[in-house]
Amino acid sequence: MIRLFGILAGLFFALASLWAFVFGAGTVISQGHLVEPTAEHEFHLLPRDANLPTDGAFGKWDVAQLQRGMQVYKEVCAACHGLKYVAFRDLEALGYNEAEVKAIAAGFQVPGVDPNTGEAALRPGLPTDKFPSPYPNAIAAAAANNNAIPPDLSLITKARHDGPNYVYSLLTGYGQIPGELKREFPAFSTPGGLHFNRYFPTLNLAMAPPLTADGQVTYAEGQPKPTVDQMARDVAAFLTWTAEPKLVERKQTGWPVLGFLLFATVLAFLAKKQIWARLKRPGHHGA
Template identity: 50%
Template sequence: MVRLVGMAVGLVVVFVLAWGFLVPRDAVEPDPIKQLHKHPREVSFAHSGVFGTFDRAQLQRGFQIYKEVCSGCHGMYHLHYRDLQKIGFSPEEVKAIAAEYEVPAIDPNTGEAITRPALPTDKFYRPFPNETAARAANNNAYPPDLSLIVKARPNGEAYVYSLLTGYGEEPPAGFEVPEGLNYNPYFHSVNIAMVQPLMDDQVQYADGTPATLDQMAKDVTAFLRWASEPELEVRRRTGVAALIFLAILSGLAYISYRKVWAGVKH
């Protein structure tokens, strides 16, 4: 009896597998969002490649874009103001930049909550005290922290650059953009809550560089790349030095091997 039941179950399984293999599947309609979504465009920077280094002037321009345009909604919670010295700002300039912001503090005399000018040792100013407040001010969209945004997204630099410059493209005929959203084919759902953040001549660069949309997008992308990995140049130099050392060591080891075994006959 058990054997018959086992055979029956096996036949049922074989029948189901054969049915699934032979019967054609229903045609699956392509996802219109996936058809509209575009892969990031290629973009190169001074720091691209193994021997690339950050352009300090570009990083300072990128910080200016973040400060004047992005910081109203996006925070950079992993950076301190003192970190700006690494991109060429003097200690006095860093103090002046930090002092433009008020940060929470405690009055040492009364113990009451107060605010004070930020110091170079403070972290970057938070535009919103918490996520709830951020969503309330942005149509329920939560502006992400930009400290690690380049490393948090696939093809990070190309993605950020393409996203910032992708607002000019019009949606195809028949595609309706939901109210309160904006069409951007480089965003994963092609509909993004953030309005176009950059436009030509939106800022005035101190070094006289023309503030075109493309230039500003590259500058702030480079700054965000540095922010996500400030030690990039040190790591690259260390890696190249280690490879050179290993190459020399391998050559010396091979020469020693040939010398030690030179008189030994096989």
């Protein structure tokens, strides 16, 4: 009876899968020719590999790169984007000492209260404060950015698919509309106030190119040359850290856990062999 039930269940799932395949293929065949290709579909590019040190199962932080990325964020990105989930004191994990953290925090104006009047006012940041948004509210942000609200960057590499590579590619993906695109889609254009970027899904992006020239940020002596590509790579690494500061620790913890599970599996198998070794097979009659 159990065997019959299993056969019927398997047959049911096989027929359901076949029906779904046939139905889906029929839909594609019947409607596919009605769907006109779009410029966004044809010319949108998938993110390029940023080759960050944290890539792969054995990835680790490059602290110097994270500090360079923080510098790029502070001098370029912070003009439009906040980090509302990152406190200044968290930067100690990047190798900054207490005095340096205080200095970085004091360079930002954060919302506070005037002790004399009790009214809202701005004050220099403290290590316990979080990176502020440069705008008081969403309306002000939209008004200053062609009606587009710059997103908070705290979790941007987690919020976007292939986040670190997406950030890196987007920052280096600005350019002119290719002639091939113009020939194939004459009606496509980049409206005023937008910027062409092949790594953005709609190809037209409200954010102006933030990294416009090599040397835009001055790195300390002994650091790599601050080319646009290097600065984009560094800030992508920094935003990977802001989104998941325990990323490397999680990877490092995972290997001992996997080793323990493998050892436990082998131990359980050997125990099972030992326990069942003396049991007779069905139908076997010993003396």
